[in-house]
Amino acid sequence: MEKSIRNIIIATVAALTFSTTSFAAGNSDDAIAERIKPVGQVYLASDVPVVEEPTGPRSGEQVYSTFCIACHATGAAGAPKTQDAADWAPRIAKGIDTLNNHALNGFNAMPARGSCMNCSDDEVIAAVEHLIKGL
Numbered sequence: 001m002e003k004s005i006r007n008i009i010i011a012t013v014a015a016l017t018f019s020t021t022s023f024a025a026g027n028s029d030d031a032i033a034e035r036i037k038p039v040g041q042v043y044l045a046s047d048v049p050v051v052e053e054p055t056g057p058r059s060g061e062q063v064y065s066t067f068c069i070a071c072h073a074t075g076a077a078g079a080p081k082t083q084d085a086a087d088w089a090p091r092i093a094k095g096i097d098t099l100n101n102h103a104l105n106g107f108n109a110m111p112a113r114g115s116c117m118n119c120s121d122d123e124v125i126a127a128v129e130h131l132i133k134g135l
Helices: 002-025 029-036 060-072 085-092 096-105 121-132
Strands: none
Touching (some): 060 121, 085 096, 085 121, 096 121
């Protein structure tokens, strides 16, 4: 009986030693700082880098790749898919002026200018031409 009590005491001391060692290792100054660091940061207007606006007109491909691709690559919200002639045929049949009008002013779920509020009319029309090129 005396031997089993001694074994229990030794096991308890060993368990406490190992648990406090691992606890202490996880409580270094660096580990604590990592756990309590802020999730985000606050930026002042003066801290934000200035993003230059385009100096010249963007190509249809640039406008498409930045704004149009999100819906037209997947067909989201009923958008005709890029390079899908069956999707585009009934729209093209209405004429290029109708396509351009819908692109500029919005149509069904498509927002005006495809959400490119700083695109010129010519840039939006170039994106339409890019979308239907080769169909």
